[in-house]
Amino acid sequence: MAAENLKRGDGLPPAMTRLVKELSRLPGIGEKTASRLAFNLLNRPRDQVIALAESLLEMKERVGLCDQCYGLSDNPRCQICDDPARERDVICVVEGPADLMAIERARSFSGVYHVLHGAIAPLDGIGPDDVKLKELIARVNPPTAVREVIIATNATVEGEATALYIAKALRPWGVKTTRLARGLPAGGDLEYSDSATLTSALAGRREL
Amino acid sequence: MAAENLKRGDGLPPAMTRLVKELSRLPGIGEKTASRLAFNLLNRPRDQVIALAESLLEMKERVGLCDQCYGLSDNPRCQICDDPARERDVICVVEGPADLMAIERARSFSGVYHVLHGAIAPLDGIGPDDVKLKELIARVNPPTAVREVIIATNATVEGEATALYIAKALRPWGVKTTRLARGLPAGGDLEYSDSATLTSALAGRREL
Numbered sequence: 001m002a003a004e005n006l007k008r009g010d011g012l013p014p015a016m017t018r019l020v021k022e023l024s025r026l027p028g029i030g031e032k033t034a035s036r037l038a039f040n041l042l043n044r045p046r047d048q049v050i051a052l053a054e055s056l057l058e059m060k061e062r063v064g065l066c067d068q069c070y071g072l073s074d075n076p077r078c079q080i081c082d083d084p085a086r087e088r089d090v091i092c093v094v095e096g097p098a099d100l101m102a103i104e105r106a107r108s109f110s111g112v113y114h115v116l117h118g119a120i121a122p123l124d125g126i127g128p129d130d131v132k133l134k135e136l137i138a139r140v141n142p143p144t145a146v147r148e149v150i151i152a153t154n155a156t157v158e159g160e161a162t163a164l165y166i167a168k169a170l171r172p173w174g175v176k177t178t179r180l181a182r183g184l185p186a187g188g189d190l191e192y193s194d195s196a197t198l199t200s201a202l203a204g205r206r207e208l
Numbered sequence: 209m210a211a212e213n214l215k216r217g218d219g220l221p222p223a224m225t226r227l228v229k230e231l232s233r234l235p236g237i238g239e240k241t242a243s244r245l246a247f248n249l250l251n252r253p254r255d256q257v258i259a260l261a262e263s264l265l266e267m268k269e270r271v272g273l274c275d276q277c278y279g280l281s282d283n284p285r286c287q288i289c290d291d292p293a294r295e296r297d298v299i300c301v302v303e304g305p306a307d308l309m310a311i312e313r314a315r316s317f318s319g320v321y322h323v324l325h326g327a328i329a330p331l332d333g334i335g336p337d338d339v340k341l342k343e344l345i346a347r348v349n350p351p352t353a354v355r356e357v358i359i360a361t362n363a364t365v366e367g368e369a370t371a372l373y374i375a376k377a378l379r380p381w382g383v384k385t386t387r388l389a390r391g392l393p394a395g396g397d398l399e400y401s402d403s404a405t406l407t408s409a410l411a412g413r414r415e416l
Binding site for chain 2: 010011012013014015016018019021022023025026027028033035036037038039040041042046048049050051052053054055056057058059060061062063071072073074075078079080096097098100101103104105
């Protein structure tokens with residue numbers, strides 16, 4: 001057989017090849033996983049595939065940022081900022097929308113948020129003007145009467161640096177600025193904790 | 209704070225929640241991965257997200273089965289069946305379109321295919337009429353003059369049973385029926401080979 005001389009593709013119709021290519025752009029999805037997904041989608045009922053495609057378009061069409069807290073929203077003002085039951089005088093500052101979600105899932109915060117969309121990282125060329133810090137200062141500025149700003153940036157080098165920078169920037173406004181506690185995570189085992197965590201846990205010890 | 213009494217969602221706009229839900233229907237994608245994908249898509253350029261949505265719709269709209277080999281195709285006759293360079297008198301029988309792709313990738317077959325869309329598995333209630341077997345027999349039926357049918361079903365219990373069933377069903381037509389060789393895979397290590405593989409490798413040994 002002259003198999004080597006044949007012009008050939010991958011044995012897939014072009015519409016499948018295109019879908020595999022588009023799916024494999026997603027993070028953590030290689031070509032193998034993408035073609036597994038594509039075959040799965042091919043065998044799905046038509047309306048499920050249409051629902052997925054429409055939800056992609058709808059998300060891109062409608063989801064923007066809340067004009068107050070810069071969290072994700074499909075209205076000019078997000079559901080949380082709009083909720084009369086939330087305390088408007090306590091602002092929790094997070095790096096990104098996923099952090100906001102994590103805190104909402106914990107169900108133990110009833111104030112409002114401010115999403116920075118990044119952390120200050122001079123080595124990566126990200127300065128204070130590249131995150132929504134001016135916007136935070138504008139919210140703290142009287143007459144809005146903010147009682148407390150809880151800085152909930154990540155416990156990383158960039159997150160800590162951002163927290164310190166924000167605390168300093170807010171000092172002129174006399175608002176109480178706090179930082180999330182550091183210590184052992186729930187279920188945390190002393191034996192397997194790293195030194196930095198143990199150091200924070202010791203330094204932040206509380207009387208019983 | 210009366211945090212426990214607040215009505216709350218997940219802190220996401222409904223359009224994001226819907227996308228996360230649709231993505232998490234995909235195989236191997238849980239809710240965490242789905243929301244990571246959704247955030248990633250949110251930050252993508254608009255045209256990339258539209259390209260993904262359109263390729264989903266296009267796939268569902270256009271991809272059907274070739275009316276000869278039942279492989280995937282966006283035309284009534286697939287690219288392979290339509291290619292004048294392929295040998296029409298050698299048919300390779302596979303269980304599914306992904307198997308056809310694997311053989312095409314190997315670039316060592318220049319005949320045409322027949323996709324069964326399943327394997328005979330009586331215990332799962334899948335009989336000979338639930339796969340495209342009648343359609344294979346119709347192709348082998350003269351005057352089409354098929355020289356050889358290569359049965360390339362999987363090396364599983366169902367695949368073997370299907371292979372035997374097909375061989376028997378084709379016997380009246382006097383067509384040569386072959387089965388893919390069993391033996392050590394390329395790079396295979398004797399030490400780590402299972403007994404069934406070694407048994408096949410011994411039984412199928414060839415003179416050098």
